[in-house]
Amino acid sequence: MKKIIFALSFISIQAYIYAFVDNSNPTNCKECHTCDKPSTQALCLHPCPRHETTNSNKHNLSEGPGIVFFKDIAEHFTPVKFDHRAHADMSSLGVEKCNFCHHFTPPGKIQPCRDCHTKNSEDLKRPGLKGAYHRQCLGCHREWSHDNKCFSCHENTDKKTPVDPSDKSDIIANAHPKIQSPQTLVYKTPYRKAPIVTFHHGQHIKSFGLQCVNCHEKFTCGNCHDSDPNKKKKRTMQQVHQSCDKCHRADNCSKCHSLKEMAPFNHADKGWKLNYPHSKLACKECHKTPEEKPKKECKFCHKTEWTRQNFNHNSTGLKIDAAHSMFECSYCHSENNTFKVFCNKCHFDGRDPKKKPVGEYLTL
Missing domain, CATH: 3.90.10 (Cytochrome C3)
Structure with missing residues (x-):
């Protein structure tokens, strides 16, 4: 008896699979699959295949509902709120391509899917509403996410929390995984x-x-x-x-x-090596537009907030005395370097305030 039941089950499954294929001709894999070697991990399925004559008329998106509430097909899970308008807006299908999902769009009032996809349909080529709805969703989401767990759209019936309507930032009921942006x-x-x-x-x-x-x-x-x-x-x-x-x-x-x-890109190749603190700045801090090429002098950017008159050089640990106040900043801070400058950079003969006074030296 068990063998008979198993055999009948196997035949039913096969009949369901081949229901989408034109049985009058030898099966062509390309009728259902988009790749040459489909597998259980990569099914490569076409959108739900249609073998009946379609009736395609132009409809405006405003004619359709914003949210479709599937409540009569729920068994083990709570009802599903399908954001029809969000899918249409975000799927790049556009109004002209409604028939990507809607294969029967006669003129006049939009017909409910259940008019053709009855609950207990015996026509394997025209599945019931539950089968048609799931096949439609899986046709895209299996190819896109390769993950179609029931709870992506459903909640268990034992949960008392209400089903929230879909959100455009959460179009498949799960938050979109973080996108890892490529470096190069x-x-x-x-x-x-x-x-x-x-x-x-x-x-x-x-x-x-x-x-x-x-x-x-x-x-x-x-x-x-x-x-x-x-x-x-x-x-x-x-x-x-x-x-x-x-x-x-x-x-x-x-x-x-x-x-x-x-x-x-290396900024030093342009004659301006980015040292601290300039290396911490975003490009737009100096380049207000991508084409702008600012001058290299400090005073070009530091016009009022950082001048010789209001900047206290003592805060760096070095007091600017009369002998040094005559020089521009760039005289000591070459290449826009704001790090500590050692005295021997200029006083290569050993003069510094701690050992010898500032001034001209004469060797006898």
């Missing part, structure tokens, strides 16, 4: 004269105090999570340079393009 990205471009572009991502963030949204504007889930990762995306020249052009519009191609990978 190297691109190989079709520009033959200088095909290599080295982008020091980490240095840009640190030097300019940037947040992700400063460069990655209007990004959506679909920019990083592609339901078909094997599909090559073609971008125009304008799209490729869009983020960089904000600061580098006036630069020549050679500013970024080279024949080999480039080392990080």
